[in-house]
Amino acid sequence: xTPSTLAxxxxxxxxxxxxxLGLLGPLRRTGRPAAFVSVAGALVALAGAVAILAGGDAxxxxxxxxVWGWLSAGPATAVGIHVDGTSAWMLLVxxxxxxxxxxxxxxxxxxxxxxxxxxxxxxxxLFLFAMNTLVLAPNLLQAFLGWELVGLVSxxxxxxxxxxxxxxxxxxxxxxxxxxxDLGFLIGLVTLYAKTxxxxxxxxxxxxxxxxxxxxxxxxxxxxxxxxxxxxxxxxEGPTPVSALLHAATMVxxxxxxxxxxxxxxxxxxxxxxxxxxxxxxxxxxAACIAVVQTDIKKVLAYSTCSQLGYxxxxxxxxxxxxxxxxxxxxxxFKALLFLGAGSLIHAVHSNELKDMGGLFxxxxxxxAVFIIGAVALAGVPPFAGFFSKDLILEAVEHHHLxxxxxxxxxxxxxxxxxxxxxxxxALFGAPSHAAExxxxxxxxxKLPLGVLALLAIVAGFGGSWLAGLTGHEYAFHFTLVGGAGxxxxxxxIATGFWMFGxxxxxxxxxxxxxxxxxxxxxxLMDRLSTVAYxxxxxxxxxxxxIDRYVIDGVMNWSGWILLVGGxxxxxxxxxxxxxxxxxxxxxxxxxxxxGILR
Amino acid sequence: MTLDAYxxxxxxMFCIGLYGVLTRRNAIGILxxxxxxxxxxxINLAAFAHFGRGIDGQVLVLFTTALTVAEVVVGLALVxxxxxxxxxxxxxxxxxxxG
Numbered sequence: 001x002t003p004s005t006l007a008x009x010x011x012x013x014x015x016x017x018x019x020x021l022g023l024l025g026p027l028r029r030t031g032r033p034a035a036f037v038s039v040a041g042a043l044v045a046l047a048g049a050v051a052i053l054a055g056g057d058a059x060x061x062x063x064x065x066x067v068w069g070w071l072s073a074g075p076a077t078a079v080g081i082h083v084d085g086t087s088a089w090m091l092l093v094x095x096x097x098x099x100x101x102x103x104x105x106x107x108x109x110x111x112x113x114x115x116x117x118x119x120x121x122x123x124x125x126l127f128l129f130a131m132n133t134l135v136l137a138p139n140l141l142q143a144f145l146g147w148e149l150v151g152l153v154s155x156x157x158x159x160x161x162x163x164x165x166x167x168x169x170x171x172x173x174x175x176x177x178x179x180x181x182d183l184g185f186l187i188g189l190v191t192l193y194a195k196t197x198x199x200x201x202x203x204x205x206x207x208x209x210x211x212x213x214x215x216x217x218x219x220x221x222x223x224x225x226x227x228x229x230x231x232x233x234x235x236x237e238g239p240t241p242v243s244a245l246l247h248a249a250t251m252v253x254x255x256x257x258x259x260x261x262x263x264x265x266x267x268x269x270x271x272x273x274x275x276x277x278x279x280x281x282x283x284x285x286x287a288a289c290i291a292v293v294q295t296d297i298k299k300v301l302a303y304s305t306c307s308q309l310g311y312x313x314x315x316x317x318x319x320x321x322x323x324x325x326x327x328x329x330x331x332x333x334f335k336a337l338l339f340l341g342a343g344s345l346i347h348a349v350h351s352n353e354l355k356d357m358g359g360l361f362x363x364x365x366x367x368x369a370v371f372i373i374g375a376v377a378l379a380g381v382p383p384f385a386g387f388f389s390k391d392l393i394l395e396a397v398e399h400h401h402l403x404x405x406x407x408x409x410x411x412x413x414x415x416x417x418x419x420x421x422x423x424x425x426x427a428l429f430g431a432p433s434h435a436a437e438x439x440x441x442x443x444x445x446x447k448l449p450l451g452v453l454a455l456l457a458i459v460a461g462f463g464g465s466w467l468a469g470l471t472g473h474e475y476a477f478h479f480t481l482v483g484g485a486g487x488x489x490x491x492x493x494i495a496t497g498f499w500m501f502g503x504x505x506x507x508x509x510x511x512x513x514x515x516x517x518x519x520x521x522x523x524x525l526m527d528r529l530s531t532v533a534y535x536x537x538x539x540x541x542x543x544x545x546x547i548d549r550y551v552i553d554g555v556m557n558w559s560g561w562i563l564l565v566g567g568x569x570x571x572x573x574x575x576x577x578x579x580x581x582x583x584x585x586x587x588x589x590x591x592x593x594x595x596g597i598l599r
Numbered sequence: 600m601t602l603d604a605y606x607x608x609x610x611x612m613f614c615i616g617l618y619g620v621l622t623r624r625n626a627i628g629i630l631x632x633x634x635x636x637x638x639x640x641x642i643n644l645a646a647f648a649h650f651g652r653g654i655d656g657q658v659l660v661l662f663t664t665a666l667t668v669a670e671v672v673v674g675l676a677l678v679x680x681x682x683x684x685x686x687x688x689x690x691x692x693x694x695x696x697x698g
Contacts, residue, residue: 571698574697575694575697576694576695576696577690577691577697578690578693579621579622579629582620582621586617586621
């Protein structure tokens with residue numbers, strides 16, 4: 001089969017599963033059988049993605065382009081698929097992580113009532129379709145459709161436990177913030193269409209600077225860049241596998257993918273790229289600082305995701321698309337692994353809090369081991385996946401003389417290694433808590449995805465040159481000073497974490513002298529800055545609401561008022577007296593007669 | 600008598616009828632006035648038929664007479680309904696369609 005056919009298969013089989021489960025209520029409410037339908041759909045999609053890449057990159061080099069007209073507005077509004085190296089690899093990452101997460105969910109959500117389980121897997125299938133729509137988009141218009149669809153599914157899945165008020169609130173918050181950012185996407189699209197008459201990301205246009213700036217605003221929302229990151233930590237209210245799939249590996253990376261896709265546009269906008277580098281660098285540092293003081297294992301990983309997305313955005317801002325894309329891929333594997341590993345620990349102790357864990361490595365050696373693999377991959381220890389991509393990013397940023405973001409990234413690299421060591425030490429070693437006494441390993445359905453992802457977290461870094469060839473870039477690993485320094489900083493972070501939280505301290509952190517730093521991070525960065533960011537968003541929202549209420553609605557209300565008053569005046573003509581009408585007729589005859597004579 | 604005389608008389612009758620329609624408050628008075636206007640037209644038709652060629656005008660007079668009968672029937676029925684409802688037949692008081 002041709003790449004296009006396989007891509008269509010990967011796109012529409014999950015949609016079929018979602019429609020089947022969505023429309024057939026009785027099937028959905030059976031729970032596990034419904035789950036198997038969804039998993040089967042994901043496996044077919046994965047097989048399609050694997051087959052595309054197995055077909056060799058000869059077919060992918062020019063890129064298979066298959067579009068259909070959609071709106072009657074003309075050829076500009078086309079939907080279809082575009083399969084080249086970039087989208088084929090992203091398709092594989094998405095379907096692979098989604099398949100792992102769906103299989104894992106079979107075990108993780110075992111205790112859910114059947115109807116809720118069926119609903120969960122319906123959303124999962126819908127997510128896969130939405131994400132593939134975005135990944136395979138042939139133009140920015142379809143990318144926008146997929147973009148909005150994944151936002152919707154994210155809302156549904158964060159609010160999966162919708163009876164819990166905090167989950168419902170988090171879902172609404174995520175929806176608001178990302179929707180607010182999506183305004184930028186819409187403005188960018190409209191501007192692009194107005195100037196070029198199409199939605200192509202290959203367009204060459206003088207307004208590229210503005211368009212890319214608007215697109216980047218949307219990316220800030222979706223990929224949780226400061227100050228629009230505020231929804232991501234709250235999104236952890238969803239089930240842990242959802243956090244792994246949507247809020248770590250794939251959906252939040254959609255923003256990065258969009259920038260990679262729209263590279264020709266961004267290449268025309270050096271100003272936007274510079275802004276991206278600084279925003280990304282700041283986010284990487286800021287989120288890493290907050291992650292250090294989190295007590296909830298999922299919140300640590302959530303802020304870590306923010307921070308790593310900051311890395312990718314900085315790399316893209318430095319103009320090195322491949323570095324960002326490579327880190328996106330490796331991050332997808334090891335962060336999904338970390339989240340699923342954390343889910344395994346949470347499942348065992350029934351709590352997200354690090355203090356409820358402790359000493360779990362002895363009880364759960366497999367889960368503990370894969371979590372550690374994910375942690376060292378994230379910390380950038382050679383030869384794990386994160387090392388290669390992080391090295392490449394630091395090199396790219398240094399190469400483009402962006403020294404301020406580089407410094408931010410370097411400090412963030414230290415903090416990343418530090419907080420991951422802290423998390424590992426607090427959760428897996430030290431004295432076990434009461435809940436951790438009875439912890440035990442999960443079943444095979446949860447172990448299998450963990451094993452697959454752990455393997456990828458170890459080896460994915462070595463696929464760098466192959467991936468570069470696939471996407472038409474040049475890359476070969478070589479040692480550089482800045483990359484080596486980055487690794488050394490990471491190892492220093494691990495050592496510091498080991499010193500502060502390691503066995504020598506009996507699992508109890510050193511408090512001496514560090515308390516003011518913690519207080520500053522917790523209240524200064526986390527509460528104050530986040531409140532300011534949220535307030536800013538609400539203020540802009542209030543301005544838009546005012547314009548909507550008093551300008552747009554005002555015009556409508558004013559025209560309605562004119563008609564109302566005019567009608568009230570004119571109704572006096574209808575006296576209801578029959579003789580008045582005869583007068584009007586007689587007068588009309590006279591006027592007509594006069595007109596006939598004098599004409 | 601010349602054609603002018605007939606047309607003058609008809610015009611005179613029509614004006615009387617119109618005046619009646621516009622000024623009478625009584626619904627039956629209005630109907631009578633309408634009859635005057637119709638018959639003014641009939642006189643015209645008959646006169647033109649007499650002084651012109653053919654019998655077209657006379658045929659039309661028969662038609663209008665038949666039509667007028669029907670019109671009067673409907674008109675009187677309306678007047679009766681109006682009386683039943685309001686206990687009078689003063690049209691200026693029956694202004695329920697006032698806007």
